[in-house]
Amino acid sequence: MNADPSELQKFGDMAHHWWDPESEFRPLHEINPLRLDWIDSLFPLQGKVVLDVGCGGGLLSEGMAARGAQVxxxxLGEKALSVAKLHLHESGLNxxxxxxxxxxMALEMPAQFDAVTCLEMLEHVPDPASIVKACATLVKPGGHVFFSTLNRNPKSYLxxxxxxxxxxxxxxRGTHDYAKFIKPSELARHCRSNDLALGELTGLTYNPLTRAYALSKDTxxxxxxHTRRHV
Structure with a gap:
């Protein structure tokens, strides 16, 4: 299984806070609109069939569903999924x-999705290349795959x-392991080896003075x- 038991335990222990915007998941709540707008601008979600890999408590999944996608x-986190399912009763989304x-999932449903998202997950698994391969298998030819993760360099560590x-x-403390951070060149290599053509690369920055996140050229x-599977 391509999962770290300690990572599953760590996020499982925090799962009940997933939808609390003032909890340890506050950064996810704050970047979620930016992520959604970015995806929707490159691939309009309305009416599309989308898979969210590593969905956690469902922030991105619900956001895409609210924009008209079939999500x-x-x-692999049971507690997070339980929270995600419970929140549907509150949101009324599907x-x-x-x-x-x-x-x-790739073995079960190859080439079945218009788009696949895998955000804030690759830096938490033992074998990120295997996840990239699965995402490429799951998306239809010509379909879109979106990744996000953390770069590996001294500035990123700091x-x-x-x-x-x-x-x-x-x-x-302990949310991230620097050794698991992935350089864009490394992720791009995994993508190219799985027939995913590179599209847009964008950065996500945080200003501690304004306490605001923004998309930028700083990666x-x-x-x-953003990648797209070859037809």
């Missing part, structure tokens, strides 16, 4: 949540771990990558 969300790995986890305390820390 399936998959994760998302099909499943406890299954990306690799198993801002995302020392700054975010220790100084600003935006995230619980030194957080970045999003």
């Amino acid at each position: 399936t969300g998959i994760d 998302v099909d949540y499943r406890l299954i790995s990306a690799e198993a 801002l995302s771990i020392i700054g975010a986890e220790y100084l600003l305390r935006m995230l619980p 030194d820390v957080n970045y999003l990558m």
Whole structure:
């Protein structure tokens, strides 16, 4: 199984806070509109069939469903999925949540989705290349795959771990493991080897003075990558 038991435990222990915008998931709540707008601008979601890999408590999944997509969300965290399913009763949205790995889903439903999203997940798994391969298998020829993760360099370590986890305390200590961060060149190589053509690369930055996130050309820390499967 391409999952770290300690990572599943860590996020499972926090799962009941997933939809609390003032909790340790506050950064996800704040970047979610930016992520949604970015995806929707490159691939209009209305009426599309979309898979959200590593959906967690369902923030992105529900956001895409609210924009008219038919969404399936998959994760290996049972507690997070339980929270995601419960929140549907509050939101009234329709998302099909499943406890299954990306690799198993790829065997079951190859080339079935118009788009696949895999955001803030690759830096938490033992074998990110396997996830990229599964995402490429799951999307239809000509379909879109969206990734986001953390770059690996001294600036990223300083801002995302020392700054975010220790100084600003935006995230619980131990949320990220620097050794698992992925350079854009590395992710791009995984994509190319799986017939995913590179599209747009954009950065996500945080201003501690205004406490606001923004999309930018600065990919030194957080970045999003848009790819498209060859026809």
